[in-house]
Amino acid sequence: xxxxxxxxxxxxxxxxxxxxxxxxxxxVYCWPGRYRRRLRTxxxxxxxxxxxxxxxxxxxxxxxxxxxxxxWLDTPGCLARTHSDDxxxxxxxxxxxxxxxxxxxxLGCFEITARYLLQHGPITVMYRPPRQAFLEPLMEQAxxxxxxxxxxxxxxxxxxxVRALKxxxxxxxxPDQVPSGGEGVWAPFFGKQALTxxxxxxxxxxxxxxxxxxxxxxLPHGQGxxxxxxxxxxxxxxxxQALAVLVNSAMENLIRRFPAQYLWSYxxxxxxxxxxxxxxxxxx
Numbered sequence: 001x002x003x004x005x006x007x008x009x010x011x012x013x014x015x016x017x018x019x020x021x022x023x024x025x026x027x028v029y030c031w032p033g034r035y036r037r038r039l040r041t042x043x044x045x046x047x048x049x050x051x052x053x054x055x056x057x058x059x060x061x062x063x064x065x066x067x068x069x070x071x072w073l074d075t076p077g078c079l080a081r082t083h084s085d086d087x088x089x090x091x092x093x094x095x096x097x098x099x100x101x102x103x104x105x106x107l108g109c110f111e112i113t114a115r116y117l118l119q120h121g122p123i124t125v126m127y128r129p130p131r132q133a134f135l136e137p138l139m140e141q142a143x144x145x146x147x148x149x150x151x152x153x154x155x156x157x158x159x160x161x162v163r164a165l166k167x168x169x170x171x172x173x174x175p176d177q178v179p180s181g182g183e184g185v186w187a188p189f190f191g192k193q194a195l196t197x198x199x200x201x202x203x204x205x206x207x208x209x210x211x212x213x214x215x216x217x218x219l220p221h222g223q224g225x226x227x228x229x230x231x232x233x234x235x236x237x238x239x240x241q242a243l244a245v246l247v248n249s250a251m252e253n254l255i256r257r258f259p260a261q262y263l264w265s266y267x268x269x270x271x272x273x274x275x276x277x278x279x280x281x282x283x284x
Contacts, residue, residue, distance in 0.1 A: 006069035014081065015222025017070060018063045025062020026055060039265040046190035046252075048259060056260040063218060064109060064263070071111040075145065081224025082116050082216070089212065089229040090120055099165040099209035102172035103200055105251050106263035109216040112225050114148055114172050116216070122147045124164045125172040126157050158199065165207040175200050175213075175247055178270045186279050187244040190252055193279055194269050201243035204236055211236065213250050217258050230254055 009017065029036055040054045048054075071078050093100050102117065104110045114125050127150050151157035161171045178184070179197040187196040204211050211232040216225040230250055237243045255262045271278060 009069040010073035017066050018222045021063035021066030022059035025059045029058035035265050042264040045192050057264050060261045068111055075115050084227035086229040089231050093210040097168050099168045100170040101204055101209050101211045103175040103213045105176045106266055107215040107255055108218050108261045109225050112216040113214050116227050118147045123170040124149045124160055126151055126153050128153045165209050180272055185241050185244050187248050189248045192281050195275055196244040198240045201240050213254050218261055
């Protein structure tokens with residue numbers, strides 16, 4: 001039944017799908033509760049306190065949710081609507097022959113980026129199993145396609161990453177997920193301390209690969225997506241803390257290009273039970 005519904009959504013023209021998603025996003029935002037409070041609080045923390053911005057962000061979240069089945073199940077049609085002005089950044093990194101670590105924050109359409117990158121070679125991406133177990137088979141079917149391998153965020157998945165990078169291939173992961181306490185360090189994110197994963201930095205230092213942030217900007221009127229790339233400057237810091245600060249800063253700069261498309265409702269400042277003591281925020 002779920003697969004049938006997803007296939008039905010995938011057949012809807014993208015302009016209509018985005019429009020419907022934005023209406024649903026606004027409707028959900030109208031309902032007072034934790035979702036609405038968190039979205040407004042996180043956006044205001046980043047410098048976007050306006051009510052109009054919150055409405056826009058909620059609308060874009062709805063568009064992101066409804067476009068996902070189409071990206072999964074109509075990949076060729078979606079790629080035909082995708083372009084980038086930054087492909088030279090990827091080509092330059094590939095010419096070095098040492099693998100690439102792509103970091104894709106919860107910004108825009110983060111499902112289209114890996115598919116677009118397949119034109120440059122195979123890529124392995126990491127995901128967390130969904131809370132709703134019935135969605136996992138669908139996600140595995142949708143995310144595993146020719147050249148694209150999805151591995152779970154486990155020790156086994158990390159081993160897949162290391163092997164792929166050592167072969168000079170590409171891997172991709174979400175850098176703004178809240179890690180468990182033993183796998184993260186505190187680093188500022190839009191001026192507030194956020195527990196930040198160390199895995200990305202450790203992989204980069206261990207394998208000596210290039211690190212590129214990427215995001216798929218959702219274009220207006222259902223035109224498709226524009227892929228952005230930002231390469232981290234090298235040499236990268238060897239210190240885990242310094243590298244986490246660098247990644248968060250680079251994410252902030254990328255998010256500010258089209259801020260309404262960031263997932264502000266995500267509980268980015270969550271404090272896990274096993275987290276180290278949270279340091280004070282720097283004065284504004």
